[in-house]
Amino acid sequence: MHITDIFQASSPTFSFEFFPPKTPASSERLYHAIRELEPLKPSFVSVTYGAGGSTRDLTHDLVVRARKELNVTTIPHLTCVCHQQADIQAVLARYAEHGICNILALGGDPPRDLAGYDKANDAFQHAEDLVRFIKDFSNPQLDANSGGRGFGIGVAGFPEGHPGTPNRLTEMDYLKQKVDAGADYICTQLFFDNHDFYDFRERCELAGINIPIVAGIMPIVSAKGMNRMAELSAGSRFPAPLLRSIQRAGDDTDAVKRVGIHWATEQCRDLLDHHVAGIHFYTLNQSDATRQIFQYLGARDSASLRGK
Numbered sequence: 120m121h122i123t124d125i126f127q128a129s130s131p132t133f134s135f136e137f138f139p140p141k142t143p144a145s146s147e148r149l150y151h152a153i154r155e156l157e158p159l160k161p162s163f164v165s166v167t168y169g170a171g172g173s174t175r176d177l178t179h180d181l182v183v184r185a186r187k188e189l190n191v192t193t194i195p196h197l198t199c200v201c202h203q204q205a206d207i208q209a210v211l212a213r214y215a216e217h218g219i220c221n222i223l224a225l226g227g228d229p230p231r232d233l234a235g236y237d238k239a240n241d242a243f244q245h246a247e248d249l250v251r252f253i254k255d256f257s258n259p260q261l262d263a264n265s266g267g268r269g270f271g272i273g274v275a276g277f278p279e280g281h282p283g284t285p286n287r288l289t290e291m292d293y294l295k296q297k298v299d300a301g302a303d304y305i306c307t308q309l310f311f312d313n314h315d316f317y318d319f320r321e322r323c324e325l326a327g328i329n330i331p332i333v334a335g336i337m338p339i340v341s342a343k344g345m346n347r348m349a350e351l352s353a354g355s356r357f358p359a360p361l362l363r364s365i366q367r368a369g370d371d372t373d374a375v376k377r378v379g380i381h382w383a384t385e386q387c388r389d390l391l392d393h394h395v396a397g398i399h400f401y402t403l404n405q406s407d408a409t410r411q412i413f414q415y416l417g418a419r420d421s422a423s424l425r426g427k
């Protein structure tokens with residue numbers, strides 16, 4: 120289903136993000152998690168995209184399998200990293216053949232393990248260029264699946280700002296350019312203080328950005344996970360009250376998890392009360408935290424979460 124139809128039919132959306140597993144054991148764990156999350160009836164799921172060649176095929180495989188087995192709209196992430204135009208053309212054609220009609224278009228994290236990587240060699244320097252290319256892509260199968268609208272396109276947004284552009288006014292200009300290039304929705308980086316999201320949403324409105332903005336939520340489930348999150352999430356801020364509770368929990372791993380899930384639940388409750396267009400759960404390929412958040416919100420599934 121085209122993403123614009125999803126937002127029109129059932130907003131707010133509830134979506135889950137997975138990453139492609141690298142081993143048979145992690146693949147088993149992922150499919151177990153997916154089966155446990157299936158009854159929550161997500162609006163869509165998305166699959167991340169790495170920098171290396173083989174993990175990129177794993178993204179494709181997971182996208183195709185999840186779409187088939189779950190019968191849910193599955194959105195692949197795609198990045199500019201290490202790609203020429205012909206590569207992107209081939210990736211898009213392959214997705215179109217498999218009935219995929221939405222893409223999350225990203226700049227991409229610089230690869231940690233690719234020696235000699237030089238961004239200047241990538242065909243697209245910014246997600247904006249990738250969005251434009253995807254928008255221009257045309258294919259008969261895609262036309263049939265999308266009602267002639269081409270790929271539905273999502274882009275990333277950073278409520279707390281992206282470290283690559285410390286000037287927050289310029290950053291908003293770039294975001295506007297990226298949206299004007301053809302984006303249908305924005306999905307945000309994780310954040311722990313909803314005020315950052317609300318302020319970002321207002322700044323988007325002031326900049327004339329009027330597409331749905333989906334809030335990215337990642338519950339803390341362990342102290343180790345929190346540290347990793349801090350490393351990877353482009354400067355996310357951890358509010359003192361959250362850190363205080365995590366500190367209180369100390370070595371009690373169950374208590375840390377309860378604190379993280381409680382915090383994320385309260386964020387979701389507040390976002391729903393403030394008419395968020397959608398909530399995107401960074402699941403880390405696990406089902407526990409997301410399922411508990413639904414339970415604590417009193418919801419059986421996404422449809423009941425949309426109820427008042």
Ligand SMILES: Cc1cc2nc3c(=O)[nH]c(=O)nc-3n(C[C@H](O)[C@H](O)[C@H](O)COP(=O)(O)OP(=O)(O)OC[C@H]3O[C@@H](n4cnc5c(N)ncnc54)[C@H](O)[C@@H]3O)c2cc1C
Pocket residue numbers: 166167168169170196197198224225226227228229244245246247274275276281282283284290293294296297306307308309335353
């Ligand atoms: C929801 C979500 C999903 C993600 N999934 C993945 C994934 O699957 N794989 C992965 O590798 N990474 C992923 N990331 C991380 C993301 O790729 C990085 O954070 C990346 O650094 C920024 O991506 P972007 O799409 O915002 O890039 P861009 O829009 O290209 O922005 C990158 C930086 O360049 C600046 N910029 C943008 N346009 C211009 C311009 N015209 N001129 C000068 N500067 C400009 C921006 O302000 C920003 O600082 C994800 C992030 C989010 C929020």
